[in-house]
Amino acid sequence: MEKFGFNHFGGPDVFERFDQPQPTPKDNQVLIKVLAAGLNPYDVALRNGSQDSVRPLPFPIFPGTDVVGEIVELGADVDDYRVGEIVINHRSMGAYSEYVTASTAKILRKPASMSIAEAAGLTQCRHHCLQYADALHKLYTRRYNRYYGCQWCRW
Incomplete structure (x- = not known):
């Protein structure tokens, strides 16, 4: 291989x-x-x-x-x-x-609606979105709900 x-x-x-x-x-x-x-x-x-x-x-x-x-x-x-x-x-x-x-x-x-090329770049984007969401969650625990995903990830 x-x-x-x-x-x-x-x-x-x-x-x-x-x-x-x-x-x-x-x-x-x-x-x-x-x-x-x-x-x-x-x-x-x-x-x-x-x-x-x-x-x-x-x-x-x-x-x-x-x-x-x-x-x-x-x-x-x-x-x-x-x-x-x-x-x-x-x-x-x-x-x-x-x-x-x-x-x-x-x-x-x-996802069937996503091309192979789009999917290949998706996980790193989602990973950073989750890190950002976790940081915001820690800062604003009582004000905002935790958000999994991001608008440009389509996940």
């Missing part, structure tokens, strides 16, 4: 193709064939080294937090998803791969 990452910090030219074994899903996971991966400012910060003092990682580093893909295999305990479903996954790293595994607690079905 192909996976993209880097062995040193720098510009986009530091990316290399790595041959890695295809992951196998655990009992509560699915194997996802990646159809699209989002590119986020965090991924760029990992690549250029500006996150190294905050989150030091061993090389090679395989960035990518947002995945949209097709379920191609189910773990033994998975009964709420089917092979062939298109799902969205927000992960800590490793989205720039042909295949990833993910717990069913960390995936959701792609």
